[in-house]
Amino acid sequence: MSTAFESLPIIDLAPLQDPQVSPETLKKLAATVRHTFETVGFAYLVNHNVNLNHEELFDTAREFFALPHEEKLHLAKKTFVSSNNNTYRGYFPVQKNDTSYKEGFEVGSSESGDSLGEAFGKFNLQEHNVWPEHQPEFQKKTEEYFDGCTRLGNQLMSMVAISFGLEEDYFEPLFNPTASTLRYLHYPARSVKAEDSATNDDDDALLSCSKHTDSGIVTLLCQDTVGGLEVQNSLGKWIPAPYVPESFVVNLGDLMTRWTNGKFVATMHRVRATNQDRLSIPFFFEPRLDCLITPLQPCLENGVSYYSPVRYGEHVLGKMATWVEYQDDRETETNHTQITAYPISVA
Numbered sequence: 474m475s476t477a478f479e480s481l482p483i484i485d486l487a488p489l490q491d492p493q494v495s496p497e498t499l500k501k502l503a504a505t506v507r508h509t510f511e512t513v514g515f516a517y518l519v520n521h522n523v524n525l526n527h528e529e530l531f532d533t534a535r536e537f538f539a540l541p542h543e544e545k546l547h548l549a550k551k552t553f554v555s556s557n558n559n560t561y562r563g564y565f566p567v568q569k570n571d572t573s574y575k576e577g578f579e580v581g582s583s584e585s586g587d588s589l590g591e592a593f594g595k596f597n598l599q600e601h602n603v604w605p606e607h608q609p610e611f612q613k614k615t616e617e618y619f620d621g622c623t624r625l626g627n628q629l630m631s632m633v634a635i636s637f638g639l640e641e642d643y644f645e646p647l648f649n650p651t652a653s654t655l656r657y658l659h660y661p662a663r664s665v666k667a668e669d670s671a672t673n674d675d676d677d678a679l680l681s682c683s684k685h686t687d688s689g690i691v692t693l694l695c696q697d698t699v700g701g702l703e704v705q706n707s708l709g710k711w712i713p714a715p716y717v718p719e720s721f722v723v724n725l726g727d728l729m730t731r732w733t734n735g736k737f738v739a740t741m742h743r744v745r746a747t748n749q750d751r752l753s754i755p756f757f758f759e760p761r762l763d764c765l766i767t768p769l770q771p772c773l774e775n776g777v778s779y780y781s782p783v784r785y786g787e788h789v790l791g792k793m794a795t796w797v798e799y800q801d802d803r804e805t806e807t808n809h810t811q812i813t814a815y816p817i818s819v820a
């Protein structure tokens with residue numbers, strides 16, 4: 474059940490980095506993780522084991538978004554450039570009249586291919602990544618970061634397992650191979666005086682990303698120093714989640730609520746517009762495409778399960794129908810090509 478939190482808790486993962494850690498200490502940490510996931514659904518993670526040099530990571534993101542618009546379009550999903558083959562991975566441009574105001578580039582596991590389970594629908598959820606030409610460093614750094622986030626995602630799921638009295642490695646086979654997505658995001662500066670119809674939330678906040686809950690399991694977000702992320706508490710109040718050095722912001726998606734039979738909360742969040750460009754890099758830690766999400770036994774209430782089982786891949790396809798980056802609408806193609814570029818300053 475969500476609560477009237479006034480700030481995001483900080484979870485110190487140092488015990489996970491200690492090879493001599495005792496089972497009692499792990500249990501204590503697992504209980505903290507569970508409590509946070511049951512009440513706030515959002516936290517900062519510090520002392521994690523991802524080799525995270527924020528400056529370098531954001532330089533990598535900036536390098537991508539600074540590519541010529543035409544080069545980015547070459548990597549765009551088929552929804553935007555019908556002659557391209559990639560349907561699920563790749564670039565999406567800022568869209569006119571969108572309630573969000575962002576461009577992004579998405580990659581999946583380098584182990585994609587046939588190993589994630591069976592294929593689902595007209596979007597190929599297991600297609601190979603596309604990469605900018607002549608930028609081997611970009612691919613290498615992105616893949617390293619993807620692997621680091623995957624390790625951290627697995628560690629968090631082992632804390633969840635311990636907290637419910639399950640085997641520590643209960644979730645591991647369900648996340649291997651993972652259908653996770655790493656998304657580089659660039660929110661161009663947006664001012665109140667913007668010509669295009671800027672999005673305002675019901676409290677009149679000008680937004681760059683409209684309010685939503687994430688759809689999957691666990692999100693690990695790395696954000697730059699600009700700020701703007703806000704998280705809604707149980708009273709409806711928006712609580713800022715500013716940059717904390719070398720941390721991740723962790724939050725849960727709707728499927729985690731389902732998996733825990735309603736115990737863990739997928740908390741609403743949004744991004745306020747600023748007059749500066751903002752970069753963020755969410756990593757959506759997801760299971761195998763064929764993983765069946767059935768409420769966990771220890772989460773049942775007197776044996777009662779409140780949610781029917783759903784397969785991860787099918788759930789994603791259902792959600793995609795509502796995501797603007799996947800609207801199969803020829804109008805969209807015309808719309809976005811009117812937007813020639815959103816230059817980003819390269820530091």
Ligand SMILES: O=C(O)CCC(=O)C(=O)O
Pocket residue numbers: 658682687694696702742744753754755
């Ligand atoms: O950019 C952010 O801070 C949040 C992004 C987000 O919520 C999302 O992509 O789901």
Ligand SMILES: [Fe+2]
Pocket residue numbers: 685686687742
């Ligand atoms: Fe989100």
